Amino acid sequence: MREALYLIDAPEVYVVPDFISEGYFTQEVIPRELELTGPTTHVHGKTIHYCDPVGIHPSMTSLILQRTKEVAPNVPQEQSTLFIVGHGTSLNKNSTKAIADQVALIKTLPECHFAEVLDTYMEEAPFIADWATLSDTPNAIVVPFFIADGLHSYQDIPVMLGFEKDEGQAASQKEVFRNNPYQLRGKTLYYSAAIGTEPMMADVILDQISTFDSNHVTLATPS
Amino acid sequence: MSLSQLLHDAIDSGVHQIGQIRILTQPFRLHHIDDVLSDELEVHTDPDDAREIGLYTESGRYRFTKGELSLKKGWIFHLKSIDEVHQALDLFYPASLGIWRALNQDTLRIQHLREKLSRQTGMYRFTQNISTKGAQELVQKVCGPSNQCVKRILWKIDEQTPLEPSEASEFNGILKDCHTNEAIPLLCQEACNYFVSETRKKVKEEFDASQS
Numbered sequence: 001m002r003e004a005l006y007l008i009d010a011p012e013v014y015v016v017p018d019f020i021s022e023g024y025f026t027q028e029v030i031p032r033e034l035e036l037t038g039p040t041t042h043v044h045g046k047t048i049h050y051c052d053p054v055g056i057h058p059s060m061t062s063l064i065l066q067r068t069k070e071v072a073p074n075v076p077q078e079q080s081t082l083f084i085v086g087h088g089t090s091l092n093k094n095s096t097k098a099i100a101d102q103v104a105l106i107k108t109l110p111e112c113h114f115a116e117v118l119d120t121y122m123e124e125a126p127f128i129a130d131w132a133t134l135s136d137t138p139n140a141i142v143v144p145f146f147i148a149d150g151l152h153s154y155q156d157i158p159v160m161l162g163f164e165k166d167e168g169q170a171a172s173q174k175e176v177f178r179n180n181p182y183q184l185r186g187k188t189l190y191y192s193a194a195i196g197t198e199p200m201m202a203d204v205i206l207d208q209i210s211t212f213d214s215n216h217v218t219l220a221t222p223s
Numbered sequence: 224m225s226l227s228q229l230l231h232d233a234i235d236s237g238v239h240q241i242g243q244i245r246i247l248t249q250p251f252r253l254h255h256i257d258d259v260l261s262d263e264l265e266v267h268t269d270p271d272d273a274r275e276i277g278l279y280t281e282s283g284r285y286r287f288t289k290g291e292l293s294l295k296k297g298w299i300f301h302l303k304s305i306d307e308v309h310q311a312l313d314l315f316y317p318a319s320l321g322i323w324r325a326l327n328q329d330t331l332r333i334q335h336l337r338e339k340l341s342r343q344t345g346m347y348r349f350t351q352n353i354s355t356k357g358a359q360e361l362v363q364k365v366c367g368p369s370n371q372c373v374k375r376i377l378w379k380i381d382e383q384t385p386l387e388p389s390e391a392s393e394f395n396g397i398l399k400d401c402h403t404n405e406a407i408p409l410l411c412q413e414a415c416n417y418f419v420s421e422t423r424k425k426v427k428e429e430f431d432a433s434q435s
Contacts, residue, residue, distance in 0.1 A: 002332075002413065006321030007313060009225045028344060044332070 001033040005046060013048045014209045020055035020086075020147050020196065021098035039216050051212040054196075055147070056098045059207045061105045063198045064143055065112065071180060072141050072190040077113040081135035082106070083142045085128045085157055088121025096121060099145050122156060129160040132185035140189045147196035161189060226320050230312070231305045233407065240406040242316050242373055243294040243398060251308050253300040256399060264299040270307045273300070273314035288417055289316055290409055292371045292398075322410045326377075334413035337381040343419060350422040355380055357425050359387050365421050366411075367391030373398060374411035 005013070015034065017026045034048060035041070041048045054060070068082060086099040096119065103119040106112050115137045120128040131140055142161065144153040158164030163182045182189040195201075224232075239246050245256045258264060267276075280286055280293040294315070302308050312320065325331035336358055340351040353361070358380050366372050367390045375396030379385045386392035396408030414422075 002334075003318035003322065006318040006325060008321070024345065032342060032344070 001030070004034075005044060011046055013046055014051055014212065015048060016051045016205045016208045017053040018147055018196070018205075019053035020145060022053060022056065022094060026053050039212070049209075049212055049216070051208045054201065054204045054208055055145070056101065057204050057208050057211065058105055059204050060102055060195070061109060063195055063200050063204065064102065064106060065109070066200060067143050067192050067195060067198055068141050068190075071143075071177075071192040072139070075139055075141070075188075075190065078115055079137050080114055080139035080141055081116040081118060081137045082114045083118050083120050083128060083131055083134075083140060084145050085142060086119065086121050086145045087152065088124030090124060096124065102145070122152065122160065127160070128157060131161060131189075132187060138187055140187055141192070142189065143192045144194045146194040149194045149197055153194045158191065161191065163189070163191075226324065227306050227309045229324055230309050230320055234305075234308075237405050238407055240397070240399075240401045241312060241319060242290070242409050243292065244312070244315060246308065246312075251300075251302040251305070253302070253308065253311055254298065255294060255296040258296050258299070261296070263297075265297055267298055267300045268302070270300065270302060270311035270314070272298075273311040277315050288372070288415055290372050290374045290411070290415075292368055292373045316409060319407065319409055322412060323407050326410060326412075331377070331410075331412055333377045335378045335381050336414050339378070339413050340419065340422065347419055347423055349426055350419055352430075353422050353426050354429060355384060357429050358422070361418070361421060361425050362386055362391050363389045365391075365418050367394050368398070372411075374409045376411045378411070378413055 015030070015036075017030055019026050030036070031050065034050075035043050036048060036050050039050055041050070064082075064084065068077075072080070084099055084103055086096060089095050099119045099121075103117050106114075106117050116135050118126065118134055120126050120131065120134070122128060126134060128142070131142070142157070144157055146153055155164060155166070159166045161182075162184050163179075177191060177193045180190045182191065234246060234248055240256060243256050244253050245259065246253055254264060267273075276298055277289060277294065278286060279295065280291075281295040284293075286293055300311055302311065309320065322331060337351070340347075340353065343350055362376070364370065366374075366376055369390055372391075373394075373396065375394055376386060376392055395403065396410055397403060397406040
């Protein structure tokens with residue numbers, strides 16, 4: 001990562017962690033490697049602004065709603081529950097905060113008409129494995145809150161939802177996102193790829209930079 | 224001077240190679256150094272394509288470090304400007320131009336192995352326990368063209384302890400006996416993350432050996 005500053009001529013740099021939440025890497029490893037001491041650091045002739053990770057930006061809500069329209073077009077929101085799935089761990093309460101915050105935000109949006117919006121987790125209650133009993137609606141739309149597709153979104157969550165077996169072909173070869181909808185446990189389930197694969201993520205990166213500029217006075221005032 | 228201008232001047236003065244890539248001018252073209260005589264190369268005009276080409280080896284294995292001596296063949300870039308050449312080269316060999324410029328300007332921040340390991344945290348914190356003998360062995364096991372790395376090592380074990388002479392420590396970052404004035408060397412200013420992860424294994428081996 002320390003090579004990154006040699007890539008550029010620009011004297012001013014914004015760093016946006018492509019991470020879904022705050023944690024060890026965003027709070028310790030990246031600052032350490034880039035020798036950052038605060039929101040703005042002057043180091044090795046450059047000014048570096050360290051933004052929040054993409055996953056905690058409020059505009060992630062737009063991506064989630066966009067993704068639900070893509071994965072379940074023409075499915076009435078009023079008859080659907082939106083499940084946002086995170087990893088969750090009993091070791092760190094902060095790991096679920098980003099998702100709980102997004103759920104709270106989505107519920108306040110005027111364009112959100114879902115019967116319910118629920119944060120659920122792989123390894124922490126409320127468990128995504130209990131999706132069928134967590135809501136009363138006939139439709140369920142499930143969006144994994146991860147930066148990239150991998151074992152969790154290809155295999156682990158599908159197994160917990162009940163439409164994939166914990167064996168068989170390589171996880172990356174499974175077409176779990178292309179076989180919607182699934183008829184399971186008396187409901188119709190729509191399953192999305194990881195939210196970080198949404199092309200609009202590029203806009204969230206830029207939003208995070210705008211937010212940084214709004215929250216910090218970064219420009220030198222001419223004397 | 225911008226990096227693109229630096230590259231432009233370097234090419235003007237006779238530089239035509241970096242890593243496993245040959246640079247041609249009028250018009251700008253890039254291809255694998257082992258594809259000189261091939262006339263069946265896939266033509267690319269978007270410098271961004273370099274990102275995909277550099278991801279996997281010929282056999283489809285992921286190249287976990289861009290300095291790996293495993294760039295696949297069979298492609299040629301036809302590019303419009305020096306900026307596009309710069310863009311493609313930075314995707315093949317990220318930051319290599321900037322690091323070369325910093326070395327020539329004496330502003331490169333070289334971090335010796337002990338410093339690099341002492342800044343590690345989490346599961347890599349214990350890498351700082353590696354013995355000097357173990358670190359020297361690891362350089363010869365992990366670095367250099369015989370181990371698929373094409374970078375010239377600039378760091379030592381620590382300020383007082385240079386690397387022992389070996390192919391890895393003596394490689395100059397330039398392939399195929401190209402003259403030093405005609406190539407941009409690939410440089411290693413601090414041990415890479417792969418080296419750190421291998422150090423972790425080595426430390427465990429040393430610990431296990433000390434317990435038996």
